[in-house]
Amino acid sequence: MDVHLRDLRYFVAVAEELHFTRAAERLFVSQPALSKQIRVLERQLGFPLFERTPGGARLTPQGSALLPTAREMLQLWGTGLDAARQAAPSGTLVIGMQTSVGRNLQRETLRRFRERMPGWTVSLRLVSWDDPSGGLADGSSDVAFVWLPTPEGLAVRVLVRERRFAALPEGHPLACRAEIDIDDLRDEPFISLPAASGPLRDFWLGLDVRDGAVVGAEAASADEVLEAVTSGLGVVLLAEGNAALYSRPGVVCRPVTGLPPAELAIAWRSTDHRPAVTAFLASLPALPVSDTDATVTDVDPG
Template sequence: MAMTADVHVRDLRYFVTVAEELHFTRAAERLYVSQPALSKQIRALERQLGVELLRRDRHGVELTAAGSALLPHARRVLEAWAQGASVMAETRAEQRGTLVVGMSNSPGRGGLLPAIRSRFTAAHPEAAVRLRQVSWDDPTAGLADGDTDMAFVWLPLPGQHRYAWTVVAEEPRLVALPDTHPLASRPEIDFTDLAEEPFLALPKSAGPLRDHWLAVEERDGRLPRVGAEIASTEETYEALVAGLGVCLVAVGNVPLITLGGLVTRPVRGLAPSRYVLAWRKGDRRPLVRAYAEACRRVTERVPGMPFRPPDMATTSHDDTG
C-alpha cells in the first residue's frame, strides 16, 4: 500500500464530497474551493492511487467500482480524523488552561473585550485568554480547523449548523465610499442606487459571508460587480480611496476605516448584520461555557455600550444549555 502513503485527509474530503453530490460544481460550493481546483485535486488523487474513482461524462459524475469500494473507508478515515482533532484540541486546551479566542479584527464596540475578560477572569482566575488574529480568508476565525476555541465572527458562517453562538450585536450595514463619489452628498442612499456600483468583496473562501457583504440576497438574482477583493482593513481603505468600488460595513466597524477621504452613509433596503461569539456545537468545556456566559452578561449589563443591540442581547443560538 505504499502508493497511498501520502494521501492527504483534504483529498479524501474532496473525494467524499464529490461522491455525495455527484456534481463537481455543487461539491466545490460545499467545500468553498473553485471547481477547477477541485477537479485537479481529484485527478491528482486518482493518479496517486493508480485508479479512476469518478467517471465524468456529459450526463454528470458517477462512482467507478474503485470509487465505490473506497468511499466507506474514506468516510471512516475522515470521521476518525475529526474525532482525533477534537480530542487533541481538548487536550491542548486542558494542558494550558488557555482559551484561544479568534477574530478577524478587534471587535472594538465600546470596550467589549476588556469587559468580557474581567468578568471571565473573576470566575476563572487560573485561566488565560489568548486572542488570535485570523485572516479574512477564514470567516470562522479558526473554529473550522480547531485553531481557536471560540471566535467573534459575522453570520452567516460556512457550515453554520456546526456552531452555536450568542449574539453580540445586530447592526445596520452602511455603505463606505470616497467623499468624491456622486452619491456621497446624499444623507441616506437607497440600495437600488448602489446595485450597479462595483463592490469590494471578501475572498471567495468566505463563502456565504462574502455574499452577505455583497448584499446578494437583496439583488433579485442580479450578480454583483466586483471591483476588487479585500482581505484586511488596510486593503479595504486603500481600495476605497483608489475608487475601486464601494463597500458595505457594519456600524461598529466604521471607526476602522473612517480615515481621510471616505464617508459612510445609511442604506435603505438592507437587512442588518449580526456579530456573534461562536463555538463548536457540543463543546461543553467549562472555560468555553464561562466565556460565553461572560459575553452574554456583558452585553446585557451595559446598556450604554454600542454593542448592546435592542432586544438582542440575550438572544443566543446555543445547544450547550
C-alpha cells in the same frame, strides 16, 4: 502516501452531495478550488474518485470503496481531538477574528473567562478573510468572532445586529446623501472579499437581495479595503460598527436601505464541549437579540 484530513473532508462532502457546487457551498470554499483539490487527491491516489456528469458527479467503484474509511478516519480524528482537549486542565484558548471586534465585547468577556478558568490564557488570532470560519475549520481557533453566514458544522450565537453601510470615496456623487438605497449602487464597482470566502463574499456584495454586482477589486484585510476605496477602485459594504472602527480621512460612510442587517456572532465547533469553550461562551455579555438565533449548546450566561 500522505493524505491531509482536509482532502478527506472535501472528498466526503462531494460524495455526500454528489454535486461540486453544493459541496463547495457546504465547505465554504469556491467550486474551482474544490474541484482542483479533488483532482490533486485523485492524482495522489492513482485512481478517479468521481465521474463528472452533466447533473453533478457520481462515485466510481474506487470512490465507493474508500468512502466508509474516509468517514471513519474523520470521525476518529474528531473523537481523539475532543478527548485530548478535555484532558487539558490548563492551556491557551485561541480566539479567531477577521476584524477588530470592538463594541465593548472583548474586555469584560475576557475578564469573566479568566475568573472562571484561572489556569488558562487567551490568544487573539487575526484570521484571513478567505477563511469565513475564523480558523475553526482547520482547528487553529477554539472560538471565533465571525460575521454570518458561516460554514456547516459550526454552532453560532448572534451577538450584535447592525445596519449595513456603504463606504465611498470622499467626493463620490452619492456621498452627499443621508442614506443610500441598494438599487442606487447597482452600477458601482465593489471591493469584494476573496473568492474563497464563498457565501460570506456574496453577503458583503449585497447578493442576498440582488442578482449581481460589479467587482472592481478584491481585498484580504480591512486596511486593503479602505485603501482601495480611497484610491477610487470601488465602494464597499460594511457593518455600522465597523464604519466607526475603521473611519479614516477620504472615506465617507452612509447607511444603505433595502438590506437586512449584518450579524456578528460567536462561533465554535458544535462537537466541542470542553470546559474552556463552555466557560468562554458563558462569559459573553447577554445582549438583546431575537429568538431566531442558532445556539447549539446551552450555557449559563451569568
